[in-house]
Amino acid sequence: MRLLVLKFGGTSVGNLERISNAAKRVIQKLKEGYKPVVVSSAMAGETDRLIKLAKEIDPMPPERELDMLVSTGEQQAIALFAITLQKLGYPAVSLCGWQVPVVTDKVHTKAKVKKIGVQRLKNLIEEGYIPIVAGFQGVTEDWEITTLGRGGSDLSAVALAYALGADCEIYTDVEGVFTADPRIVPTAKKIPLISYEEMLEMASLGAKVMQARSIEFAMKYNVRIHVRSSFNDNEGTWIVPEEEVMEKMAVRAITLDRNESRITVVRVPDRPGIAYQIFKALGDAHIVVDMIVQNVSHQGYTDMSFTVNKTDAPKAEEIVRKVAKEINAQEVVRDDKIAKVSIVGIGMKSSYGTAAKMFEVLYKNGINIMAISTSEIKISCLIEDKYGELAVRELHSAFIEEGQEVEVSNAS
Amino acid sequence: MRLLVLKFGGTSVGNLERISNAAKRVIQKLKEGYKPVVVSSAMAGETDRLIKLAKEIDPMPPERELDMLVSTGEQQAIALFAITLQKLGYPAVSLCGWQVPVVTDKVHTKAKVKKIGVQRLKNLIEEGYIPIVAGFQGVTEDWEITTLGRGGSDLSAVALAYALGADCEIYTDVEGVFTADPRIVPTAKKIPLISYEEMLEMASLGAKVMQARSIEFAMKYNVRIHVRSSFNDNEGTWIVPEEEVMEKMAVRAITLDRNESRITVVRVPDRPGIAYQIFKALGDAHIVVDMIVQNVSHQGYTDMSFTVNKTDAPKAEEIVRKVAKEINAQEVVRDDKIAKVSIVGIGMKSSYGTAAKMFEVLYKNGINIMAISTSEIKISCLIEDKYGELAVRELHSAFIEEGQEVEVSNAS
Secondary structure (H helix, E strand, O other): OOEEEEEEOOHHHOOHHHHHHHHHHHHHHHHOOOEEEEEEOOOOOHHHHHHHHHHHHOOOOOHHHHHHHHHHHHHHHHHHHHHHHHHOOOOEEEEOHHHOOEEEOOOOOOOOEEEEOOHHHHHHHHOOOEEEEEOOEEEOOOOOEEEOOOOHHHHHHHHHHHHHOOEEEEEEOOOOOEOOOOOOOOOOOEOOEEEHHHHHHHHHOOOOOOOHHHHHHHHHHOOOEEEEEOOOOOOOEEEEOHHHOOEEEOOOEEEEEOOEEEEEEEEEEOOOOHHHHHHHHHHHOOOOEEEEEEOOOEOOEEEEEEEEEHHHHHHHHHHHHHHHHHOOOOEEEEEOOEEEEEEEOHHHHHOOOHHHHHHHHHHHOOOOOOEEEEEOOEEEEEEEHHHHHHHHHHHHHHHHHOOOOEEEOOOO | OEEEEEEEOOHHHOOHHHHHHHHHHHHHHHHOOEEEEEEEOOOOOHHHHHHHHHHHHOOOOOHHHHHHHHHHHHHHHHHHHHHHHHHOOOOEEEEOHHHOOEEEOOOOOOOOEEEEOOHHHHHHHHOOOEEEEEOOEEEOOOOOEEEOOOOHHHHHHHHHHHHHOOEEEEEEOOOOOEOOOOOOOOOOOEOOEEEHHHHHHHHHOOOOOOOHHHHHHHHHHOOOEEEEEOOOOOOOEEEEOHHHOOEEEOOOEEEEEOOEEEEEEEEEEOOOOHHHHHHHHHHHOOOOEEEEEEOOOEOOEEEEEEEEEHHHHHHHHHHHHHHHHHOOOOEEEEEOOEEEEEEEOHHHHHOOOHHHHHHHHHHHOOOOOOEEEEEOOEEEEEEEHHHHHHHHHHHHHHHHHOOOOEEEOOOO
16 A cells, blocks of 8 residues: 655645545555555644744844744644544544654754654554644754744755655645746646656745655655646645656746845945855854846946845845945945746757747847846746836747747657 | 743733733843743634634644644734843743743643643753743644643743743733722722632632633643733732731632533432433543532432533533433423522631631622532632622622731741
8 A cells, every 4th residue: 555645735724614625635545555644734724823922022033942932733633524524434643743753953943954764754654543743843962942944844844755765645725736926927827747856946946746855755765746736636746866868958937036026236336255154144143145237347436236035134144234334345235126037948958049038039129128037957047026017928929928949758 | 040931821922012011020030130931812802713723623623733724823922022121131042832842641632731841942041041831732742733631821931930940920910819800899809829729729710810720730740830920010819829918818728610510310210320320421421520510319200410510511411411311300490590609718727717708798688509529728608690790799798808816827
């Protein structure tokens, strides 16, 4: 009998009726011959409610206590899930992260999973129980509660699937991964099969289906993921190793990320070590920097821009202001009204002219490019926020709707 | 420096403003030279909200999962409390029951404390932190979350105070323990000092200030408790060993308990083993019987009455109806409209005529006594519910307001 991890997101357990529906899906899988292990997020809205409470007390609440607070959301959901399954006649046991245990490092609010103890889970499954594990939660070796960061429940599910040698189904409120956000591009299509690499780029670029860290983990350990809707039985999107993806599209999808802010340090003396000073300070504060642009130097001075997550932006600005003083920069400017539009596709590796075509589409629509970043399988352009939706629609039309070079390889 | 456990009830942490007030009290104690350890209940209403959710799924939810669910209430409160203290500039660390650990037996929803590990708490205090401990929660030796039953947070506080060798302050929404419920008797007075024994009787007799189990624990281990209001600085009531109570009042307080029902088995054949059969069946169902009255036998038949908690009454009635059939009793009658009025006082041991005076007061007010039960330090009379408040007022007037014999002993 095959083990299967089923992960339900916040909207899939958003109220008692939905928990009941989720429980019935688990029972269905049981009847199909799987041994299910459930991972649940907090009921939709609960995590945000708790964070809001904490921030009413302190806009920057201490992270250890924030973890204590928000981890209760998942604990409530798993208990209600277990009560529901038992009421339906199926023995179930809820487990907090520390009870599994899901052991993490000590970085509160964004801990990394170090190891997962599976003996208790295996014993429970052996005894005929359905384990219901709290997503998002971990525990340090000193028995402190940690959380894995936004989208951490997906990571819990993927890591558990790996530890148990199971497949992983992610139940969510969308039908799968699309060629673009269907709310922006009504003609966007569901992607039946996508490689880890592409999905990883998409996650990093603002596609909200799954967090990058979960995909990274799945890629590293070859965990096959099926992302699907908890509201119907349609097949969703399978996220799998590259060699299993037959059609290698130059452009698989278009993404839009409105979650970044740009910070510009104006008129920095252009001497060695300046960039190091700025980005060392940000790194020390655990702030992830995305795009970096340094202008050509003029008379010994340069401007330096970078983007960070919007939630980190006030803290980043504060830090950079301090550094700017030390290095005699003229000023620090923050711009929250930016968007990052990207094209992603594993076929890009072996096709030419994709970048040029992207720039052409933006140019023809009067959209100025503030910064560019590329990888083997994606190209991102930073643009003014107000052009975000237009850019996505035009790029989707040019790359996805109007056919493209497809390289069909034999899966090895 | 003296350790002090401060316990805040649900209303005292009912919203962020109240948590802030509670935190300021803790800081005040710190400034007075104490080393504070905080125990907090869940925010008022949260536990009930969670139980209601569980019962919507299953009217008899599995108790292990209920503990998982409701224990989140305290966890949220302690995290918010710790964030508040830190915001005010005082290092604080919240701890769940399992993190302390508060080790209990395996009886979910009403676990008994077996031992408390204090090393982590002592280390934290040593390092200058204020520990904020979740009341109500425990953990079994198998790492299962338990809860200590209603009023369990008081027990957490008293047990912690004992384990740490600390005094214990219970902050609540009343000013202390009164000679009668001030809502019934406006002239009721706050009792400055009361013995464990008296408080224990009062708790069992319907005074809602503290649960009997916490007092029992305090009495067993000599933990001094100060019950006081979280809304002002007035001295409350100290609950202390008998020898510290100088004034040994014959009657310290009057209590009224409307939480019982009477069940009467009518015309029972009066032969050996009948009482055993009835009360064995109730005991097997974990129903606690309070007062028992058996009438004098007439022509080989007798009536047997007893009282149980109102919530147990329907179940008790059902059980007794079955037994009544077996033993050929004529019928079973349940009466929910009863009240138990009691007088409590440690001086009763060494004073005469107290019982007679109580019966006289009731008689003069036309109140019929249905049953009587006594201990060394209390006398309870079962009366019709409608006379409950009248009885309390008249007894308060006769015993408390009109002076009484006071035996002043030297504390040894």
